[in-house]
Amino acid sequence: MAxxxxxxxxxxxxxxxVAAGAGAVMAAERIAIGRTQVLRTTASPGRLGELRxxxxxxxxxxxxxxHVEIDEPPAAAKRTxxxxxxxxxxxxxxxxxxxxxxxxxxxxxxxxxxxLVFWDQRDHGRSGRxxxxxxxxxxxxxxxxxxxxxxxxxxxxxxxxGHSMGGMTIMALARQHPELxxxxxxxxxxxxxxxxxxxAGSPWMPRPIRPVLTRALPLVLSGAATGYRxxxxxxxxxxxxxxxxxxxxxxxxxxxxVHPAVVDFLEQMIRSTPIEVVAAFGEAxxxxxxxxxxxxxxxxxxxxxTGDKDRLVSPSLxxxxxxxxxxxxxxxxxxxxxxxxxxxxxxxxxxxxxLIARVEAGAAAxxxxx
Numbered sequence: 001m002a003x004x005x006x007x008x009x010x011x012x013x014x015x016x017x018v019a020a021g022a023g024a025v026m027a028a029e030r031i032a033i034g035r036t037q038v039l040r041t042t043a044s045p046g047r048l049g050e051l052r053x054x055x056x057x058x059x060x061x062x063x064x065x066x067h068v069e070i071d072e073p074p075a076a077a078k079r080t081x082x083x084x085x086x087x088x089x090x091x092x093x094x095x096x097x098x099x100x101x102x103x104x105x106x107x108x109x110x111x112x113x114x115x116l117v118f119w120d121q122r123d124h125g126r127s128g129r130x131x132x133x134x135x136x137x138x139x140x141x142x143x144x145x146x147x148x149x150x151x152x153x154x155x156x157x158x159x160x161x162g163h164s165m166g167g168m169t170i171m172a173l174a175r176q177h178p179e180l181x182x183x184x185x186x187x188x189x190x191x192x193x194x195x196x197x198x199x200a201g202s203p204w205m206p207r208p209i210r211p212v213l214t215r216a217l218p219l220v221l222s223g224a225a226t227g228y229r230x231x232x233x234x235x236x237x238x239x240x241x242x243x244x245x246x247x248x249x250x251x252x253x254x255x256x257x258v259h260p261a262v263v264d265f266l267e268q269m270i271r272s273t274p275i276e277v278v279a280a281f282g283e284a285x286x287x288x289x290x291x292x293x294x295x296x297x298x299x300x301x302x303x304x305x306t307g308d309k310d311r312l313v314s315p316s317l318x319x320x321x322x323x324x325x326x327x328x329x330x331x332x333x334x335x336x337x338x339x340x341x342x343x344x345x346x347x348x349x350x351x352x353x354x355l356i357a358r359v360e361a362g363a364a365a366x367x368x369x370x
Contacts, residue, residue, distance in 0.1 A: 066147065
């Protein structure tokens with residue numbers, strides 16, 4: 001049975017549907033003017049995406065180089081003053097679909113007292129490209145296993161944090177290597193994710209036509225990702241500008257007052273992902289079903305976070321996920337959308353910090369009783 005925790009104080013007015021046709025153009029113009037004014041008069045949330053760690057390249061079994069960065073904690077934090085220092089807990093962050101490791105900017109800035117590992121999933125960010133047809137969540141799980149071995153070797157304990165597709169990556173690892181959970185993997189945080197694919201349709205789709213759109217969308221993406229069409233689509237993505245800003249704000253965030261710089265940051269990450277990658281992984285995510293892995297996750301402390309204005313992964317799927325994982329804690333965030341890690345970073349950071357404290361307390365208790 002999941003433990004519920006409802007977060008209050010998060011802004012919760014949902015944006016309306018993006019207008020179509022001429023109305024959308026007029027809305028985009030108004031947004032562009034408003035965005036410029038806000039960027040000039042509102043304090044910036046910081047130099048988004050510019051935090052860097054010690055680089056590491058991990059080569060997969062099919063030859064894809066994965067870009068990894070490690071943030072080591074201050075040396076003083078690792079000293080105990082007696083005996084041999086314990087192996088530091090390592091927190092590994094797995095980003096979502098069409099994003100890259102920079103999406104964890106606010107977590108990276110706030111959790112620096114811990115040993116942090118960030119990586120770009122294959123075909124995303126600074127990592128290499130797969131061979132055609134290689135997109136699958138199972139392969140991402142195998143990649144995560146290699147990341148753990150390279151970045152947290154030996155008996156170094158690991159907490160895994162996943163957003164959206166990154167959460168499914170962790171579930172895929174649990175299916176492939178259940179023996180890691182409760183031994184190597186000591187805690188899991190899942191946010192804005194689900195154990196089953198998107199076949200039920202995303203909340204942004206109008207309810208009467210969700211089944212049709214759900215079946216058609218992978219085919220549309222696949223057709224747009226080949227040959228001359230792909231070139232035209234990429235050109236359109238580059239010039240979309242303010243309409244892209246509008247759609248990103250609507251689909252990614254629950255609060256329409258989110259800082260424009262944060263919306264821009266997310267939109268640029270999405271736009272930097274090639275359309276072929278968008279298509280290949282979009283199709284893979286529609287077919288995924290990881291419900292058989294949830295019992296394995298339940299061997300360790302788990303916290304799940306769901307925004308009740310998530311328009312990509314239905315909040316009901318987030319609730320079902322938490323209820324299916326033994327003893328999981330569900331953090332319900334009113335007013336927040338899919339990009340929880342950018343929209344409600346304080347909530348996310350507190351949840352991860354609390355999870356780490358639970359893991360460390362459990363380890364200390366076991367050491368005392370040994």
